[in-house]
Amino acid sequence: MSMKKKLSYILSGILIIAFYSCKKLVEVDPPITRTTEGSVFSTDDNAIAVVTNIYESLSQQDLSGNGSLMSLSAIGGLYADELNLFDATNTGLNLFYTNSLNPTVTGPWGNYYATIFTTNTVLSGLGHSATLSPAVKTQLKGEAEFIRAFCYFYLVNLYGDVPLVVTPDYKVNSVLSRSPVASIYQQITNDLLNAEADLSSDYLDGTLKPYGGSPERVRPAKAAATALLSRVYLYQQKYAEAEIYASKLIADSTYALVPLDNVFLKNSKEAIWQIQPTLVTATQEGRFFVLPPGGPGMGQPVYLSDTQLNVFDVGDGRRTKWIDIASGFYFDAKYKVGGIVVQAPVTTEYSMVLRLAEQYLIRAEARIKQHKIDAGVGDLNILRGRARVAPTSQNPNPLPPLPIGMSAANAMKAVERERQCELFCEWGNRFFDLKRWPSATNPSISLADEELSQVKKNWKSTDKFWPILQDDIVKDPALKQNPGY
Template sequence: MQQLNKFKNGGPSTKLGASPCFEKRRITGAYLTKIKRYLFLTALLGLTLAGCRKFLEIDAPKTAITQANVYQSDQTASQVLTGIYAGLSASMQSLGASFGSLFYVSGLSADEFTLYDQTDAGIQRYYQNNLSSKENEGIWGKLYTDIFTLNSAIEGLNSSTTISPTIKKQLLGEAKFMRAFYYFYLVNCYGDVPLVLGTDPEVNRSLPRVPKATVYMQIENDLKEAKALLNEDFLDATLLKTTSERVRPTKWAAGSLLARAYLYDSKFNAAEKEADSVINSGRFALVSDLNKVFLKNSDETIWALQQIYANATFGYNTAEGRLFILPSEGPNAGVSPSYPVYLSDYTINNFEGGDLRRTSWIDSVVANGTKFRYAYKYKSRPSETVVKEYSIVLRLAEQYLIRAEARARQSNIPGAVADLNLIRARARSATSIQTPNPLPPLSTSLSAPQVYVAIEHERQSELFTEWGHRWLDLKRTPGFTDASSTRADEVMSTVTRAKGGNWSPNWKLYPIPIQSINANPNLAKAQNPGY
């Protein structure tokens, strides 16, 4: 039984960060009735940092669910976290500058996409690395709104005396996992950020930015606690029964995100150990058929977001499939539905001969004599009405790549190469006359610099268009020719110029939205450089 099937006939309307390339959708009464209960519970708690207000101090009806009694029963408490997942899934459907569309806007910021039509000024700014503080509220605002909700959930769960201990333990683990997940993207999009861990609006609205190291410490602590709290098995909506649906976080999801956080935080030994634990858990396996990796509940899936829109109503499985799979007419913009991007030559040219990822995960259309290639990891086209795919957030292949990089940074070149070769072996095509030596295994005699190049290459080939990996990798990786700079500085100076912009090292961080700066005096003089 699907975890979020109660959402299947609708989703929330376009919110903060709206863009002209958003689709216009008809919001029906049935849609509102289906979704409002769960998202109401989340919205009830989700007060923004810039304008946290007290609820009206009036007596609530005895049957009403209020902030005071959400955590009095297992059912209503679990619905708050379900609402978080549903809201995140829903935000992915709005193809503009929102956190749910990070897979889209970060690809624009990097070298993954070509923007077909630059009539949308907001999206064009991401593409040309030319943001201003007037944009970007959709990412910042969504993350902090949900963090406030999660803080409220943690406080409510800890103080509750009526929730079952088993349910409380799982929900606390989920809340801490999600808080770490959101802070991971905040710190990587904005650098130093306010660390909001409570629900007092007077305190929250004036918090200063704290160093990245402090934020990473909180992320890692939350994930270590989440690992200890979360179940090892996937649980259904009751949190009492196991299920095949891989849509609620588990101990292994927390470990996977922790491995990534340690890698980004240069704690390479810890990153290797966490990735090793997930890989050797026996719970997950690389899917041999690349065409089946992104099917819902595949063996490779560690955590996914379930689609909450009914295909009969809105006509697609995943936001990735909806955005990336081009119609026969090719890309377009300014119409509904819009298909504004296709894969860049930088992405296409990264693949070696005999790499099945090039043929299985990329497709093309020819329109007006021009070939446009698009990401085809998610294969359910907008016209399909059967849900076959979920948006995968964490999967096993990334853990091998994390372990490979962690090993390389500890001078374990043979171990790093072994992990890279596992990923390459899955992607290797059969030998042919045209490709007599397809995707050959890497040699263990490679030098450390050569392995670092190979790691970037494999991450780009394996993780393209997924959750901002390419953009974040470019920003965090030391330069190959100048280790004092980053790969973003080496790559994006040329790419941004080709896209019509001018690169600056400042553009590695997005600007703090002006709305938040105006609302918080401690942010007034703390804007990221260059904005």
């Protein structure tokens, strides 16, 4: 049997176990034996392949599948106020669009836990291996810690309290209840701090060696942990820490803001972490969001909402460069290759997961919350400067800088607007922002309750968190359902 085929069988075994762990979450069949674990993590090549498979799996996930990790850019935009659904007969997407989720809808719950199970298996295997190269073991440990933290970040923001699964031991996992949000964030922070220490500063290739030329940014490097840490601190209202971690990346010459047309290209200098398409040469975002000339249809069923279109000021290049129109329907055109074109001659774009522009937005908000309002507004103006179109005789001063001396309330409104203009249709950022910010007029409710109740016919406050899968609750009585379901 060839090494490639043998490795394929090993990986398949791990993925089958992960699949069952996602279907049952904590009531799973006995995991890989120590003997199998030993064979997987006995050589560098085998161990690297297990972790690489996580990224390959992400790259192949369809945005229209509401159970995939990657689908959050689509279902998050539909659930909030960024996207409209063209075809109401698309039952899976319509449940998100009409905020009509129920406990039988899987959502991304199962796939996040399947990936967590894989990372726990990796961490266990690495811990028991005495034959891996120290550098490979350390890097893979950092990657597994980062991916686990990444998954838990989305779980805690989508579902609130969730089971904290940190071992592949099915006996332990089968009786878990939901852990408080604070405990989940503590685990995320610990994993990211460990990952930041373990991950290489350089981007590494498929053999975990530094690139000889221009590096691909598809394996998480140290900066990915730093970037997610800054976001995690911001969400926990630890503003001083958020500012510090965002500043690390802004000061790093490895990264830079690039022209709007170049942001989503592969290996863009703005990219902190990207996912490389592996089955076709177009990104999943391009294939899903980019409309064909005839407008939306079965394969591209969404288009931009008026709420999203109306947020841009005159002279904002993000409106002209990142939005296009087909048969009267405006669509997200951050990615140019996609729609009915699923196979371009060469891959020119990678899916963006973490990028430098978000770090300016994080630092701006963190500074404003620490009463460093002018400094925070300065960060927003850097992004506005990048987005500004060329002056014309009709518009001699497009997208002017925000004024110095703004009030804290107005500066936060500017943060919201800039995040809407910059991060739309990216990984559910808008939905999470609406949930974490209080209403300016009624601080006892969230901005989600204030704004989404105006655009969603059936919006309820309990809709801010999604339902736990009923099958898991039946199998594990320790799990309790979210209110409202």
